Amino acid sequence: MKTSCDKYAVGCYGLTPEQLNRCLRIQDGRCGICRRKRPYRLLVDYDHEANEVLGLLCRQCKPIKDHVVSTGLSPFEFFRRLRAISLLSRRKARG
Numbered sequence: 001m002k003t004s005c006d007k008y009a010v011g012c013y014g015l016t017p018e019q020l021n022r023c024l025r026i027q028d029g030r031c032g033i034c035r036r037k038r039p040y041r042l043l044v045d046y047d048h049e050a051n052e053v054l055g056l057l058c059r060q061c062k063p064i065k066d067h068v069v070s071t072g073l074s075p076f077e078f079f080r081r082l083r084a085i086s087l088l089s090r091r092k093a094r095g
């Protein structure tokens with residue numbers, strides 16, 4: 001699977017290819033929420049206050065996440081939990 005930054009350049013918020021590739025590697029090229037691979041470029045979810053990349057989301061999940069944030073849960077905490085969940089599910093999948 002090609003994971004060059006070029007494909008993700010729009011909406012990168014000036015991210016380096018290393019930052020993007022790290023996100024893709026953490027998420028296995030999948031959406032950070034639904035864990036599905038999408039035929040289109042994932043959206044970069046960026047915390048402007050913390051000035052950091054939170055993850056990559058598909059077009060379905062980004063609005064959901066924005067909604068979650070609007071309920072008061074911090075984006076950082078939200079994604080920290082998501083990563084923990086995804087790591088667990090990956091271990092299960094690999095036995």
Ligand SMILES: [Zn+2]
Pocket residue numbers: 031032033034035036057058059060061062
């Ligand atoms: Zn998704």
